Amino acid sequence: MRKPSAGRVARLGACVTAAGLFTVGMAATPAAADSDQLWITAPYEVVLPKAADSGTQTPATTVALGLSHDNDTYRVTDGRLTVDVSGLAGLAEVTWPENCAPTGTTAVCSFPEVPLTGFAQVHLKVRAASGVDVGAGGQITYRATATTTGEGGVLTASENWSTVRVASGPDLILNQPTPVSGVTPGSTVPVPFSVVNNGNERADGVQVSFYVSRGLDVGAIAPQCTSTPLGEGTIKAITMVDCAFDDVVEPGGSFTLPSPLQAKVAPFAFAERIDMGVRPGGGVENLSPEGHGAIASISATNTADFAVRGARLTAAAGETVRADVTFRNRGPAWIANLGSGEPVGSVDVTVPRGATVTAVPDACEPRTADGGWWESEQRTGAPRYLCQLPIWVAEKQTVTFPFDLRVDTVVTGAKGAITLKPSYGSGFPHDPNAANNKAKLVLNPAV
Template identity: 70%
Template sequence: MKKSSTGHIVRFGACVAAAGLVTVGMTATPALADSDQLWIAANPYELVLPRVVEGGGQAPATTLTLGLSHDNPAYRVTDGRLTVDISGLAGIAEVTWPENCAPAGTTTAVCSVPEVPTTNAGPVKLQVRAAAGAADGATGRVSYQAKATTTAEGGELVAAENWTDVKIASGPDLVLDPPAPVSDVVPGSTVPVRFSVANHGNQPADGIRVDLYVTRGLELHGLAPQCTATPIGEGTIKPVTRYECAFDDVVAPGGTFTLPAPLSAKTAPYALAERIDLGVQPGGGVEDIQPEGNGAVVGITATNTADFAVHGAKATAQAGQTVTVPVTFRNRGPAWVANLGSGDPVAAVDVTVPRGATATAVPDACEPRTADGGWWESGVRTGAPRYLCQLPMWVAERQTVTFPFELRIDTVVTGAKGAVLLKPPYGDTPLPFDPNRSNDRAKLVLNPA
């Protein structure tokens, strides 16, 4: 049984893909304390190879990256043995084995992974190229099996059998060589954004289209006149700008393309965790035969902070009356904060209703909880003693978000206090960019003395 990628990544636009291993195997489940699972990873999980052009010599090789991983960090897993069977590629493709693979006949090899990690890694890199005479549309398969030694009871882990489908095609195959990520950048400084594109296909790319999705903490310099900018997002502040660039360059098989002028990015005073999503496509509406290599995400991290704060409120009312109590979040800056890659909220606000009051209307972003923070299972959102309010996935510097609660006073309790607490969106790890914890708590007070 084969499993495709289940990673959740919010994309800024089409054809922008982050590089990484795709896990294949049995359906993933959280590891139990006394269990473990061995996984086979392959990138790409479907391989398209350019056909050998008549009189063009040997076809270019494409890298097929394989690796092993396991679930449970409580156990050490060693001596990984990944068996690769290429008998399904007869007449379709040829494979060059790396040094860590020992051939065991003409169509199989056993590849060694001495230490199996708990995260996907790719220490086995096969070079695969189309066989002479293989026609467009021809298909084949590479199959995998794996075993490893574990300190868990039983002493051995066995992965489910998996595979990579291989297809022969003709056309351009653009492969992006992206810039390396940059960290510890001082806000206001400029960093280079250098990348190139190679054509690994068997036909020229008649024109190149380059798309860049750039977060608002970066200002690009050196853009060609062929590039147009489109801000993306609702409201007056746009979190992302898309740059669409079309070039007439013809990139022959084996050739490369670079921008006509050096590109750089200046970090704004409010920059923090910025990113550039890069995507390239052949021009003229021609499809890339292997689009997995057409995109990348480049991180540019600034040395900056954002002071998140919460504010409570006071209200006075008689029994039976309903009052609107605003719970307020404010990013005091200087940086903006965005989780545009994951789509996760930047933080959460935990609100406890004061004694003697009932929440009769709550904001849509606030989910009811029990008094101890557990799931509220009454079937209605009102009347809970506590609420967890999720902030948006990005907040600008100096931005305020208000959560208005309508509270009915059932019993007048002088100085009844409810709590307002700033929390990370998930778990209990403190927000790493917020150095000031003193304003992460506030109070809701009804009928103060």
């Protein structure tokens, strides 16, 4: 099994959903509570620009590698990644980083601590050998082991590999901005943006795309750019900015915007981002599949008070009443899971005694009384429901989950519980008031 490459940043134009979500990649299936899995993170494909016949050579291509594991219960250390480049014989030259010890065509790369996420910790430099023609190819293979505090004491990763081929063309690479945090709402922050052509042919024109989250405003950027709000409803979660520049970028040359990119941070900003993509003009594709997207992450110092509201209803036996379970983001910040696409939270609803649910909102899934899976094919009639909120909620936005309750037996003061829960963990770091994260759904309250 191969874990998706952490270095493959999806261009957001292909990944924007109707709800305005930026999706950056897949996640591997998490390990069970009592198990763990060691993963090798590596690119699927490495494309090397053809070496020049004479004169200045193109820059070496970076192959970013990493190790990770799934279960935070265990500490994983002494990772050893074996990289075998024998499949590149006669095709390419490899420069090893300091944390790799080469012996012939293999090297063992050391990871004193193996993290839970697969960011790159080893960077090989690979360059096509002189005289190798376009279309020639090979393979790099990887094996890995690590020491774990879990059962057995050792983790072994499934073998992984990268296909390598030689090609010709422009290859525009974006710099990767450093995340910025602690930004004050209302301020303006610079957004680093620069491009280099690591290919062996010039780029005749540069196409740039920006997908800007709602809490940021980058303005017009340049006359060569057009802006389009994306998303359903009156509130648009994303603004897409497409730019077409006539600049010619020679191999080894660079490109920057006509003026520095800056973002105005809105009063309602929280965890914001600008996803950027670049490609050559004229419909030409970049030479390699990696490096053409970047994310500028900008986090504002802000809060968002999440709250839920229940209802007090009266009905006789046999009657059906509408119960509106309501979520509200009191702000001042909007909250959006732009990277993961996870709901911002869920609302757990326990049905009052003596009542049966006869109509259920689409976003709500039935559960057993203790929160387990509801085995029946009928979504109605369950004693408990878990309602998923959207992937983003604007400041002051309300989300209502309407339930129809049939009163089978009148139970005076029957109380159902309403609890707001995060997608992961035990609380909302942005929420300054956890007291209003719970409410009651009361049927036939006592007079």
